[in-house]
Amino acid sequence: MKNSLFNNICGASVPGVNEFKTSNYLKKNQPIFREGGIPRGVFCINKGKVKIFTIGEEGKEQIIHVAKEGEIVGFRALFSDEPYRVSATTLDESNLCFVSKEFFFNLVDTNKALRDSIMKELSTELADRAVFITNMAQKSVRERLAFSLIFLDDVYDGEMINLSRDDLANFVGTATETLIRLLKEFKTDALIKTYARKIKLLDKVTILKISSSQ
Amino acid sequence: MKNSLFNNICGASVPGVNEFKTSNYLKKNQPIFREGGIPRGVFCINKGKVKIFTIGEEGKEQIIHVAKEGEIVGFRALFSDEPYRVSATTLDESNLCFVSKEFFFNLVDTNKALRDSIMKELSTELADRAVFITNMAQKSVRERLAFSLIFLDDVYDGEMINLSRDDLANFVGTATETLIRLLKEFKTDALIKTYARKIKLLDKVTILKISSSQ
DNA sequence: CGAGCGATTGAAAAGACTCAACCACCGTGG
DNA sequence: CCACGGTGGTTGAGTCTTTTCAATCGCTCG
DSSP states (O other): OOOHHHHHHTSTTSTTHHHHOEEEEEOTTOEEEOTTOOOOEEEEEEESOEEEEEEOTTSOEEEEEEEOTTOEESOHHHHHTSOOSSEEEESSSEEEEEEEHHHHHHHHHHOHHHHHHHHHHHHHHHHHHHHHHHHHHHSOHHHHHHHHHHHHHHHTTTSOEEOOHHHHHHHHTSOHHHHHHHHHHHHHTTSEEEETTEEEESOHHHHHHHHTTO | OOOHHHHHHHSTTSTTHHHHOEEEEEOTTOEEEOTTOOOOEEEEEEESOEEEEEEOTTSOEEEEEEEOTTOEESOHHHHHTSOOSSEEEESSSEEEEEEEHHHHHHHHHHOHHHHHHHHHHHHHHHHHHHHHHHHHHHSOHHHHHHHHHHHHHHHTTTSOEEOOHHHHHHHHTSOHHHHHHHHHHHHHTTSEEEETTEEEESOHHHHHHHHTOO
């Protein structure tokens, strides 16, 4: 886990953390927090993947991010001192630990390095989201799918991408049917191979090319 | 100027700020910073509007935000310690002041209240962008236009919205022609009235309704 | 073994985009 | 003073992508 944020908050070396953190096992598709809920602390992902999403006006999910082992989720809402504006749900069996707001803020106030990491993290994500917005606005669904596959391949690291078609469509920002049709095209073009819902990338170079407009 | 960030950085009460800040007058459509450039400080907007945008693969601008008097721009890149990943350009004649990186960081390190405001600001914007992404992914252009008009009406406060059609299209995330056609529809529906490029909202209630699907 | 959900396919309709042309305004220079 | 060129705004028509709705398939789980 190279993520310094994680180590600075949940790592064994953080003084006192063991008395304060609680460990939770969660099954697949369990909510971690919900839009509108009151934040009481942060969650560190020890194992499993977590989707971060908003619910659009029509009730459709838009997945903003897929977080993996070593990431911290839910700290943004603590700073803005408002109810959650996004929701988080496990995608697999997961193991999270919870660190209370009080303990977290105490860390932040006393540890400049942690503060700097957090500022950096927030700023970087802000720029990432600017790119995300641009992709949504300007790229075709086909291009966005390619982009998403590259992103998810990284999140799933060695393993195959393992999301429901609905979740994948909600990440790409399209209808499930459209997603399936495009996956089929990618399959016939030998860019990917599917094993039930799992997806393996065969030709990352071409996929990357597609993701950057043609 | 109610924005505490601005007052804590550029306000007359900040000790030493007058020796460090430099004031700049900028004409319409002048670049403030550019994607890829190296950040050397932050800019406080005293007067005028500023667009923050990225350039997509095809060279098309996507406007992410329109900042107004009292806002600070360009501080995110300082924290992430990377080149700018967005660009900023004036939309009107503007008056900005520049505060150097060194002075800014000194303020941040010594002023907890400022730090808290910045964290809050970053976190809030992050959530705003999640909503922006969702809007892009799920709303029709018509709905996004309505949403954008409401947003811009607030930015332009008492005045009428005053953007080129291209800029407006790049904010909504559509082609200029589509934007113009929809504006026309809004005009025939008596939702807005235009005076050359300026736009006045006549029926905010209905526009708001359109912006939230339907 | 049947229910039910997720995945897939088909066909039609709608929304947006592209391209091309045209208009209107404005400042410039002959 | 007026023709000229340029830029930004507007309109039209055709095309293509994407969505929607409906139906079917196939598998898993009780």
